[in-house]
Amino acid sequence: MTTAIRTGPKPNQEQDVSLRQLDHADTLELPVTGDGPFNFLHTAWKPSHYVTGLEAHTASRSWRTFRVDDLVTGVRMHAENRLVIAEVYTDGDYKPEHRDHLARRLTASYGLDEDLSQFIELATDVPTMRGPLESLSGMRQSCPEDHFEIAVVALLLQHVTVARTTQMTRNLLTHYGQLVRFDGITLRAWFTPAEIAHVSAEIFKEQDRLGYRAKTLPRFAAFFRDYPAEELTAAHDLEQTFQQIKGVGPYTAAIMASHASRDTASFGLDVWNRKILARRLLSADDAAPEAVNHRLNELFPGHAGTAGLYLVEYEYLNAPVAPLLTPGGDVDAWNEALAGVVAEPCNPR
DNA sequence: CACCAGGTCCCCA
DNA sequence: TGGGGACATGGT
Secondary structure (H helix, E strand, O other), X not given: XXXXXXXXXXXXXXXXXXXXXXEEEEEEEEEOOOOOOOOHHHHHOOOOOOOOOOEEEOOOOEEEXXXXXXXXXXXXXXXEOOEEEEEEEEOOOOOHHHHHHHHXXXXXXXXXXXXXXXXXXXXXXXXXXXXXXXXXXOOOOOOOOOHHHHHHHHHHHOOOOHHHHXXXXXXXXXXXXXXXXXXOEEEEXXXXXXXXXXOOHHHHHHOOOOXXXXXXXXXXXXXXXXXXXXXXXXXXOHHHHHOOOOOOXXXXXXXXXXXXXXXXXXXXXXXXXXXXXXXXXXXXXXXXXXXXXHHHHHHOOOOHHHHHHHHHHHHHOOOOOOOOOOOXXXXXXHHXXXXXXXXXXXXXX
């Protein structure tokens, strides 16, 4: 690995909605060590994912922010065959421990060390997987979010249109997150559980328009503030563990397990992907969740989550929720759209 | 102005 | 254990 660790303290930035400029601090070279094919584009960019402002993608590059403890980092990634090269940017005090943390986080978030060959073997024998395999082979589960962050995303997806999910996400990230600029791109960054610990359910409801889920967010913050991620990965029955949090049901728990804990056997069924899978697996317009899950596990024992991922992303491939950016004008327009956030009033009704 | 949205909780047979 | 309504908000 090449190293260019920038050390030296930086003054603490005050928490406001101003744009933080991040400087280049490191280059990480992350090998894909897991068996099976690797497809960088479809690993980094998922056509079914809604716009958060936390990441941006062109056909060959991905930008994404990560919170590494209190540090705010921006990462620009591309791949050379089975090597992912990540340029790291930050305005904080970047230490060697941050480098290790980030290398592990990126490797895990994009499944670089995960074995895809078993799933490919199973899928090759299933006719309905033919299209997905041809278009997406080498795609791995991606989850740049940690457990807290992905729980918030899943919470905001519950029982609302994606338009409103996007609105609530924008409110939260504008009010409690960060806006950063690095490598020519402007992105939002997450808030940590500690950073919203002082915010009441009332504020989440009134100011951030979260509706009845406003009560759940403080519970998430409290739960994850003192729950180490390692224990969440090692839990015996992940989905049952997560459902102990009020506001987390089968869907949200499965998202957390399949994404943040990377359990390839879990798959979060919502009404949309339930219909997609019913059509693909049961030749029906819709089906009971139990029937869909049963068939998925029957065909892909141990890899139901991966199979669901391939089928759902394939469905969205020709009409992505958030299309790829083209390097020129799209990126400029993207930056302008996010830069406008700074000037906007905090609480548009 | 009803109705409903990429769930979850709670209550009641 | 399982069905059915309520829940906040904003868009048709």
